[in-house]
Amino acid sequence: MYAVEMRGITKRFGSFTANDHIDFCVEKGEIHCLLGENGAGKTTLMNILFGLYHADEGELIINGKSVTKHSARNAFLCGLGMVHQHFMLVDALSIWENVIIGNEPGRFSIDRKESIRQVQAIADSYNFNLNVEEKVSELSVGMKQRVEILKTLYRGAETIILDEPTAVLTPQEVDQLLDIFRDMKKQGKTIIFITHKLNETKAVSDHVTVLRAGKSVHTVNTADVTVNELAGMMVGHEVSFELERVANEPGEVVLSLQNVRLLPNAQNTVSLDVRAGEIVGIAGVEGNGQKQLEEMLLGLLKCKEGKISLYGEEISSWPTRKRVEKGISYIPSDRYQRAILPGFSILDNYLLGNQFDEHYVPHGMIDYRVLEERAKDLMKSYDVRAVDEKQSIGSLSGGNQQKMVLSREASKDAGFVLACQPIRGLDIGAIQYIREILLKLRRQGKAILLISAELTDIFQLSDRIAVLYKGELMDMRKNEEFTTQSIGLLMAGQKGEA
Amino acid sequence: MSREKKAGSGRWASGLQNIWLSVVAILLSLVITSVIMAASGNNLAEAYSALFKGAFGSRNAIANTLAKTVPLIFVGMACAFSNKGGIFNIGCEGQLYSGALAAAVAAIFLQGAPRILVIPAAFVAGMAAGMLVGGLNGFLKAKLQINEVLVAIMLNYIMRYLTSYFVHGPLKDPEASVAQTVAMDDSYMLTKLVPKTQLTTALLLALVIAVLMYFFFMKTRTGFNIRAVGENRLAAQASGIAMSSTIVLTMAVSGALAALTGVTEVLGKTGKFVDGFSPGYGFTGIAVAVLGRNNPAGVLLSALLFGIMESGAMKMSYVAGVSTSMIKVMQGLVILFVATPNLVSFLKRRKGEKKGE
Known part of the structure; x- marks a missing residue:
């Protein structure tokens, strides 16, 4: 069963075709990488999935149901959540407050204790290692990112899309994030991980879809390909990563x-x-x-x-x-x-x-x-x-x-x-x-x-x-x-x- | 990615698009003004033919239309100049008052000297005054980071009423009933291009300035530096352009250009400094520059358009009974549409999307 099925998606901006008959299918409960260079059409495709753009052609099926009238609101109702590259957090508020913003329980007043308990429970169940009463301004970048993920989980997202989440992290933080992905997968969540980094793709994903110049080149089992093959798919020809730095004696x-x-x-x-x-x-x-x-x-x-x-x-x-x-x-x-x-x-x-x-x-x-x-x-x-x-x-x-x-x-x-x-x-x-x-x-x-x-x-x-x-x-x-x-x-x- | 799609050959394509946006703005405002005029019971054909006749009906009418265009060219150039450097000069009004008074005082002070000496002296004095006021504005922005718009607005009041003080007090013509200086000798006035009209050689000067400004921005290092600061201040700074001196220079030159408006009004039309002579040229200048897209040729055309409206307004008022304020409405609408280019592109996009569905 597919969590997300996008078939023959085409999106044009004027004479420019950003997405050209792209097929993109994500199985329920897997980690799926969307790999491609800058300008390959990754963001456009995800914006269509998230209801921010309308596709000119193609079919969108979420959880087995064909979606005709799509919008950001509808994406939310279908259980999609997105973590953007730039964080959207209020620094002056605590974690739990940031998480419930826009979705506060209760009609007139917020049950503070209950909210904290709920948010903390979610954080703990995925080993986020967060104290939700801490202020966001005191968190490291990696922690802030977890708060963003926590937000989507709190809102009941089943499929979570992350746009280049590792760009701002240290190597250790990247490893921790990938561990969180694995935990989330264990609990049945589906993860779509947008990236252009090959090693991370190889390390964590079940399947990879490679986009190149607005077309979907391949969808493959991650286990079946090497990093070099992925790079080749991404660029369209063989790439060598070897650079020769000849030793020389520095001068003045x-x-x-x-x-x-x-x-x-x-x-x-x-x-x-x-x-x-x-x-x-x-x-x-x-x-x-x-x-x-x-x-x-x-x-x-x-x-x-x-x-x-x-x-x-x-x-x-x-x-x-x-x-x-x-x-x-x-x-x-x-x-x-x-x-x-x-x-x-x-x-x-x-x-x-x-x-x-x-x-x-x-x-x-x-x-x-x-x-x-x-x-x-x-x-x-x-x-x-x-x-x-x-x-x-x-x-x-x-x-x-x-x-x-x-x-x-x-x-x-x-x-x-x-x-x-x-x-x-x-x-x-x-x-x-x-x-x-x-x-x-x-x-x-x-x-x-x-x-x-x-x-x-x-x-x-x-x-x-x-x-x-x-x-x-x-x-x-x-x-x-x-x-x-x-x-x-x-x-x-x-x-x-x- | 969206950036790549509008790849085309750069300068000309964007230039054409700018002209197109200005034309659309003018047409839209004409339509709306027409609707308002028709709704208030005016005969449109009659009104527009009166406007046209007022502006172009005779040789003298054409000359006076051009005479009304001249101050708008100068002040439009002044605003365009500072806009190129990324600074909004709303202080033209104060700069042109100071320039006018300085020119009048110079001419009166040199009473008796030959014309060939007095006219240049009056120009130099006027431009220096405008430069000083504009430069001060720039200096406060560059060195003390004081918002140039606030300072300019305050300087407008200061110069307006300081000049007023002088012609009410020490410089007042004792025989006149209104506040003004004594008239300068007729021989110091600029040569009329068409007799018995207000059109003088100031028009030629305006055209020369437009050409000079074009070359200044396109060909000289200083012009490039000012444009660079206007386009991207941080990149300009990283390339080694000294920020403060460029800002001061931009405002000083803009002030000098604005002062030319006042100088040519005095030497070309009134022959003396009259208290409160400007009908708000400094503010119309902003509109002229915006409509002309800060381009010298564009400024000439938009100044002409505003000149035509001003000069036809009277005739339209007494022939067709349309209030002269209608012209202000039209000018205001033009600015509104030019200042909101996003509106035009928004309308375009909507149309495109409808087609797509």
Whole structure:
């Protein structure tokens, strides 16, 4: 018996087909992964299932009953629950209050004791390890996610959809979440797990449906396939995950941080060096000072304590422009906010950050001929796919935007590269490409500081790895001296056996 | 994903769409105004033909329509300039009052000097005054993070009544019954393009400014920096653009452009500073800029449209008996529709969905 049956689902937006005759069937009581790259149509499909979009064609059957008039309300009545990527919790309230919001028992008053008892009972039965009287603001990200799941369970959801739930978690938290999935399955719940991570898919699911470019490629028994085969299905051709990081002797110190306080309430300050020809990776769960480090290096946030030096010269109090001209290439963690002018042409975006360069802007007048030639060159060599360089950058895919940003920054004559979350939101093809570029820059002898929440990134690229927790460096070692486990513990703030 | 679907060749496609939205807004407001006029018993054909005749009926009518367009071009450019930099300049009214008074005082003070010296001096004085007021506004925003809109509105009152104080007191023409300065020498007035109308060489200046502004934003580094700040402040900052000086500069130039409205009113039309001379140009300018999508050519066209309405309104009122306020209603509706582009796209989507079902 199927909990959810979607047959021949097609959804078009204008001339763009987001879902093209997709078949997606989930058996009752199983963990089913919906795997696909960004833009493969996963979210659209789930929004149709959840009644937020209407399919143009196709049939939707929930618990054996054909659904014709579907809406979010109806999805709820059919026992569907969804945990979104972004949490929808009220920080100032306690867990149990968050759980019953919108569904409070009783007509005029809430029976506080009874509510707490009910919510606690559900939490305990799935080993959530939560005290429901705690305030949400005091919980870790992983705990908050459990509260979201608890919400759907409280409302009686039988089938729970989770949209990229592991993106924000440490490796240990991921393991705990997967355990919770297994517990829920044991108690008869059906779980639809949207992800693009292959290892998690392999570890927990019974079946996998792979979407590629809006089509369902395969639905397979997870046990019958290897991780590499899944990757191949996702991308459409063989992929190799191997990257060659040739050993080389790093050169002089390019960037140096001395006793820099990242967060006002951090107990210790941060000191580290980045040398020419090496990649230093900063691992850590987001929100532990990465953003501050990024902004302080660029001069967007004042560095109140400590010293930042570039080529031996202290730059702590320099304005951004002077630092950039001294030699910083910058790939911001937030592409939309910091890297591009979305409504402007690709050409104008190549000008951004180069507008003080006399080569492109002699005597204050922009030389569009030189700029255009350069832009065309870079777009070609970095495989930025667009109609032409006059197309607005906002209309490109995330991968192409990032390639554009990377090509702009890599082509600068700068000795230091600050790469922040360079692969966020990109698909496998683009990710591999961008990693290769970073390694190429390393070979060219640039000093690279890589800040990334993706451990794969850190392990594949870095020569040395530092772990950031609550604005402090937990540890800093050579890549080979860390394991996923030891880094995971440090990311969670546990020093010691690593 | 939804972003990818509107891939097309960028600048032109979006430019055309912007024009299309403005045209739709104008048409919608015409329809609604017509309905209101018809409902209140007016003869539409009569009203519109009177409006048309009032604006284009004779050579003089056309000249006066253009004369009414000129101040709207300047103030529209002023608003468009600051909008490009992502700052809303609602302080044009105060800036143009200060500019007008400074120009009048300069011309009167230099009484007797040759025309070739006085006119440029009056322009420089007026623009400097506008620059100062606008720049102050920008400075307070950049350095002290004070909301530019609040400061601008307060500065509007301050400049409006400060100039009023001067022409009621120290600068008052003792022989005049109303509050105004003495008239400057006729030889200091701008040359009329059509005799016995108010159309002067200020129109040519307005056109030159429009062309300059186009080149400034398209070709110069400073223009690019201002546009970049307007499009995405954080990215602009990360690229090395100094935020505060760009904000101050944007507001100062916008203030200078707004001041030109006042300067050309004084040198082109009245020949003196008259207390409270502006019929709210500063606010109409916002509308002109929005309708013109902050594009110099667009501002010229929308200023012309507003000029036509203003100049035809009188004739429409005494021939067809339609109140001149009807023109304000129409202008207001245009803005409403332009400012809510989502409404148009919403209507489009609804239509699309109905077809789909």
